Amino acid sequence: MKTISFFDTKPYDKVYFDAYKAKYHIDIIYHETKLNKGSAILAKNSQGVCAFVNDTLDRETLETLCESGIEIVAMRCAGYNNVDLKFAKGKIHIVRVPAYSPHAVAEATMGMLLTLNRKFHRAYNRTREYNFSINGLNGFDLYGKTIGVVGTGQIGRIFIKICKGFGMNILAYDPYPAQDADFQYVDFNELCEKSDIISLHCPLTKESHYIINQKSIEKMKQGVYIINTSRGALIDSDDLLENIKSGKIGGAALDVYEEESDFFFEDLSNTIVHDDVLSRLISMPNVLVTSHQAFFTNEAIENIAKTTLGNFQEFFDVGTLTNEVCYK
Template identity: 65%
Template sequence: MNKICFFDTKPYDKVYFDTFKEKFDIEIDYFESKLNVDTAVMANGYEAVVAFVNDTIDTKTIDILYKGGVRIIAMRCAGYNNIDFKAAYDRIHVVRVPAYSPYAVAEHAMALLLTLNRKIHRAYNRTKEHNFSLVGLTGFDLHGKTMGVVGTGKIGRIFIDICKGFGMEVIAYDPYPAKDTDIQYVSFEELCKRSDIISLHCPLTKDTHHLIQKDALTIMKPGVVIINTSRGALINSEDLLNAIKEEKVGGAGLDVYEEETEFFYEDLSYSIMRDDILSGLISMPNVIVTSHQAFLTKEALSNIAEVTLQNLKDYFDGNGLENEICYQCTKQNHCDKNPHNRCF
């Protein structure tokens, strides 16, 4: 039986990975610590580690993992912008779960919008105190509004279908438009100018880093609503907070935050929040922040566990790594894998 170590373990992770570990003949040692330069030594003696998008897998971390015998990092998520692939290339394989439930994320994006627009969160708190006043709870019809979708991969396209179900006009921006669809593509500038609501569904790259910032916010409609269930650094959070204070932005639903690593997934209810921007966003009455939970459905957690363990079994069995990413992939958007279907 192959043995792996698992970082940043949460109770829901253990439930679903324990369900599948015997099927793949894998034994798991669970660690609560996040993977970073200080904790990487815990993986000494293991050939494989399971990590998450909020772990810090930089050059120093990779060096320690490699010296300790690690030869594969299995990301139990789709995102991988936290990994130094140049440092990992030709030393440590990196695999991921490319799609676990695009429906989960798309549905959460709409849930954020509906909650924000119809003030469900505020009504819930009021009625708990027997306050049944409707003052301040006015929303707007989604029907007929223009939704701007940034990124038309699987999640973005599912979200577009949901929006059309509400009778919304949908426009989209993607540097790589989906073929054979009826999606109405426009430039990013036009999307900013025309959209009543903007929802982000694109990966974080050097080109999309701070895609939403002061200049983009300036040309948006007054009262625009922004939804982000993708990556926090797609938005310059300080610029967003200022736009909300100036009432340029009418609301924001955020499942991600660019400096979330130290905060999200942890119970900090007894701690002082030392991030003034995050504190400011949370304090706004027209902002909803959820802690990167868009993926969190039973179906998604089951798929994550099964695909992650299949990725590891393929490695241990000497098979090709279908879901591998490497320095060549991230640098050139393709990878000429070797005859064994591995990057190196």
């Protein structure tokens, strides 16, 4: 039985990880705190670490883990842009969950688009106060509109299939286009120019950082809608805010935010949020913000638990790592 330190624990994590940990011969020490350079010492006397999307695995954090004898960090998510892979290489194994439920994120993306467009969230709040007026709640037909999908991995391609079901025209951009695609690829500038709606499904890399910025927004149609269920730093939040204020961007649905690590997944209802950009975005009637929950289905959490525990079992019992992203 190996012991792992589990950071940024939420109640739903315990439900699924506790249900399967014995099967994989893993014991878990749960920590509610996020993993960072200050909390990394808590992993001492463990054989592995489990981290999440908003933990900070920078050089200092990884150094502390290595000094504590930790040889493997399992990310219970697909992304690993919060890991200093350059430092980790040759020192500590980093593994991930490459696919937990691409359908969950794709379906949530369409749900956010429908909610933003048809203003269901605002209608819900009205009717709870017995206000049954529909003034100001009109949207537009998705049928016949052009949607630009940035990133055509599993999630992006499933989302494209959903959009086709609505009768939408598809434009896609990906630096590594699929060879068997049944949709049209264009360059990013053309996608910006021709799309009524733009949905982001790409990983965060040096090339994609702030892919939505003032320059790219200027190329877009007046009143364009932008949906982001991928990574917050794909969008320059200041530029987004200014163009929503000006009316250039007609609406935005954000399940992620570039500075989300201090806010998302936490209950801050009794505190003042000291992020003026986030506060102003949330206050706007044509902006929908959710707390990084697009992945959050029962099936996804179960798959995350099984794959993460399987990653540990592979390392401890077999010595191979199917889902490794950084080799020691």
